[in-house]
Amino acid sequence: MMDPQAAHLADLDRLSRFMDSRFRIPGxxxxxxxxxxxxxxxxxxxxxxxxxxxxxxxxxxxxxxxKRTVARMAVNTGLxxxxxxxxxxxxxxxxxxxxxxxxxxxxxDELEQRRLFAKDGTGR
Numbered sequence: 001m002m003d004p005q006a007a008h009l010a011d012l013d014r015l016s017r018f019m020d021s022r023f024r025i026p027g028x029x030x031x032x033x034x035x036x037x038x039x040x041x042x043x044x045x046x047x048x049x050x051x052x053x054x055x056x057x058x059x060x061x062x063x064x065x066x067k068r069t070v071a072r073m074a075v076n077t078g079l080x081x082x083x084x085x086x087x088x089x090x091x092x093x094x095x096x097x098x099x100x101x102x103x104x105x106x107x108x109d110e111l112e113q114r115r116l117f118a119k120d121g122t123g124r
Contacts, residue, residue, distance in 0.1 A: 009104070012107065015056070016056070016101045032095045034049070035084070036091050046084055050077075053077045053099060053103075054077060056073060057073035060103070060110070080094065080100075
């Protein structure tokens with residue numbers, strides 16, 4: 001049976017892939033997700049993409065991530081929303097930056113560090 005944190009992390013990983021790398025441009029290694037697709041709709045699209053993006057730091061906080069990690073995730077989300085709102089340039093930024101995947105990686109690192117620390121009490 002999978003522990004609850006691992007299950008939550010797997011769900012967040014699926015969400016980040018859906019938002020950041022669900023599709024591939026044929027003949028290239030370029031991946032993009034619904035964040036980029038929704039960003040093509042002026043105003044409303046970026047607002048719709050903000051919901052899942054904001055959910056990631058919220059879940060990290062609920063899972064016990066340190067404030068520093070949640071703050072870094074919030075900065076990534078803020079950059080994604082702010083720069084993503086710029087027409088065309090924002091869509092290119094979304095394809096490159098992949099804030100949701102970055103945020104899941106930050107949370108995964110946080111949980112791994114905590115697991116290592118709990119295992120031997122030294123963090124090594």
